[in-house]
Amino acid sequence: MLTPVAHRRWRSIFARNGQAGQALLFVLIAVALLMSIPLAIATTIVNQLPQTTRNLNWDAAYEVAQAGLNDYLQRLDLNGSYSVYNAGNPNGNSAFSAWVQASTTPAEYYSYTPTIVPSSGLISLKVSGESGTGASRVVRTFEYTIRPNTSLDDVYWSNYETVDPALGSGFANCNYFYGQSTTYPATSCINQFNSSDIIDGPVFTNDTIRTCGSPVFKSTVESGNVYSNAAAVIYPGCTGNTPQYLGGQPTSVANSPPQTTIPSADPAFALADGCEFTGSVTLALSAYPTTTPTTTKIAWSGGALATGSQSWCGSGSSGTITLSSMTAGLIYAAGSISVSGSMTGALDLIAATNITITGNLTYPPANIVTAANSTESDSVDVLGLVALDFVILSPPGTTGMTVDAAILALTGSMYLPNWLNTSADGTLTVFGSIAQDFRGPIGAATNGTLTNGFGKNYHYDTSLQVLWPPLFVAPTSATWLTTTFSECKAGSSYSVLGAKACT
Secondary structure, three states: OOOHHHHHHHHHHHHHHHHHHHHHHHHHHHHHHHHHHHHHHHHHHHHHHHHHHHHHHHHHHHHHHHHHHHHHHHHHHHOOOHHHOEOOEOOOOHHHOOOEEEEEOOEEEEEEEEEEOOOOOOEEEEEEEEEOOHHHOEEEEEEEEEEEOOHHHOOEEEOOOEOOHHHOHHHOOOOOOOOOOOOOOOHHHEOOEOOOOEEEOOEEEOOOEEEOEOOEEOOOEEEOOOOOOOOEEEOOOOOOEOOEEOOOOOEEOOOOOEOOOOOOHHHHHHHHHOEEEOOOEEEEEEEEOOOOOOEEEEEEEOOOEOOOOOHHHOEOOEEEEEHHHOOOOEEEEOOOEEEEEEOOOEEEEEEOOOEEEEEEEEOOHHHOEEOOOOOEEOOOOEEEEEEOOOEEEOOOOOOOEEEEEEEEEOOOOEEOOOOOOOOEEEEEEEEEEEEEOOOOOOEEEEOOEEEEEEEEEEEEEHHHHOOOOOOOOOOEOOOEEEEEEEEOOOOHHHOOOOOOOOO
16 A cells, blocks of 8 residues: 555656646647748748739839830930831831840840821820740830920020021121120110010020010029029110019029921921922911811912822912811921911921911910910910021011911021011010020010010910920920820730730
8 A cells, every 4th residue: 555655756746747748749739830830831932923923023014114215215315306217217226116125134125116196296105015934924015195395385485585697787796695705796686575575474595584664474484594694684774674573583494405407307297297398388277167167278379299299288389288188287398488367276387498477377266265373275276387497477467466376486586577667566466385596576665665566475375285286396405204104904915016006
């Protein structure tokens, strides 16, 4: 018989052995769990690896498409006429018709194709990016609308604020910027804004603004004059100067050099999509029917059509063109253009010499809309007047003149020929934009009061930020930028090299 003491000792031993067994069991379970967790993680990782790789390729396809966009924009920056090149005319750029490798690790590719939008002259660029191989390969495609910074951003743009030397021997030494030299030109060279002037929109000049009296600037005034920090100064000898800068005081900004040639592609575009004349031509625009105009008829005379002209241009030395018949509303003349009338739609007139405005040029009044902030726009109509030399004002009477257009004188200016030999004849009202190399005189003033020619009433058409005249020539060597962006459906069939449209 066990003694009580022995009995208690054995019971204690058996109790300790039972607890030890339970602990061992828990340890074994814990070890099993710890071993199973990495296995589960590894299994999950292996199962999700293809999807993770595809997600990475999805992001990479976007990035490489951006690389393609940047490549095209850089080419445009170096050559403002690069938009004429495409798969049919690649100029050595394989991205128009094949995948171009952007990186090797991982392998990524891009391709793109540009299309000029006839209704605006902007460029629609379709860009595809490809990343990955096999089941994880991703192709993403995007469409961008791109445009350069241009005079169409301003109601008034000039290089010099002086009279063009080509306007007479008395202006031979007028090609100086303010502050450029101690032999700065005489007062006769210098143009001023005076009390009769209202400039409603952004203003930019590579020179320095001169004022006398109380002209009104309703928006920003900027100067890119590298010879002076003065964005605006008082006209020499002015005895009363109280300009109103409602958009803030004039400021100095980066210089913007002008482009001085019409790209040789313009005649080619006119021949293919519009009408090309081998010499000078007179155009009479008329929107019809006049009650609710839907398009424009253009009666022309005095010119000769280029060989190979489209059927809509007519024949012989006179004819009528219907604007809506043209693929792009573009008329190019190797000589000069004389024009007047009313129009609706999108039309660009380009002359290798001068454009003379022989009467009012207007859009349908109902199409010009005034916003709550008093800005004006016409999202339906846009007329471009591009002259290599001068845009000449030749009003039929003495009661002022109205021009609705985007005006560009590449190497000359817009001016009134007899600005010093007429009485004060009212106001030149422009709705759109004006860009010129030299400041063209349209009037003269004494101490800020108009004495000859026209006063100015310039209103910016805010639609010009997105709606361009067809194939309008930018007057600056500015960088290009994107204005709209959208993504197509994913996959090879919607890529640049695919057959489907981008939807």
